Amino acid sequence: MNRLQLPTDVLSLIVLLRLRFKLSARDLAEFLLLCCLVFSRQAVHNWEAKLAPLLAVARRCSAAALGEQDRSQQVRG
Known part of the structure; x- marks a missing residue:
């Protein structure tokens, strides 16, 4: 998946930017060209095909963890 030897966190950021801000692949490539990423x-x-499902799972897990924290604070409070 990472034949360009970009760090995985950079690849995740690229996919996250594309999904979160609805950037086209062309716009994203031009934008990150400013950071010398070609x-x-x-x-x-x-x-996106490989990382989007993984990011979705991570988001669901973090949302569930935040929900559990909210419930535990409500019981205490």
């Missing part, structure tokens, strides 16, 4: 639109689509 990749193709197809690479963005490939990373």
Whole structure:
């Protein structure tokens, strides 16, 4: 998945930016070119296909953990 040797956290950020801010793959590639990160639109689509499900699971887990914290504070408070 990471043939360009970009750190996984950078790949996750790229996918998160694309999903969160509804950026097109072309806009995202142009935007990150300013940071000297060069990749193709197809690479963005490939990373999104592989990382988006993992990010969704992580988000659900963190949301569930936050929900449990809220409930425990309500019981105490």
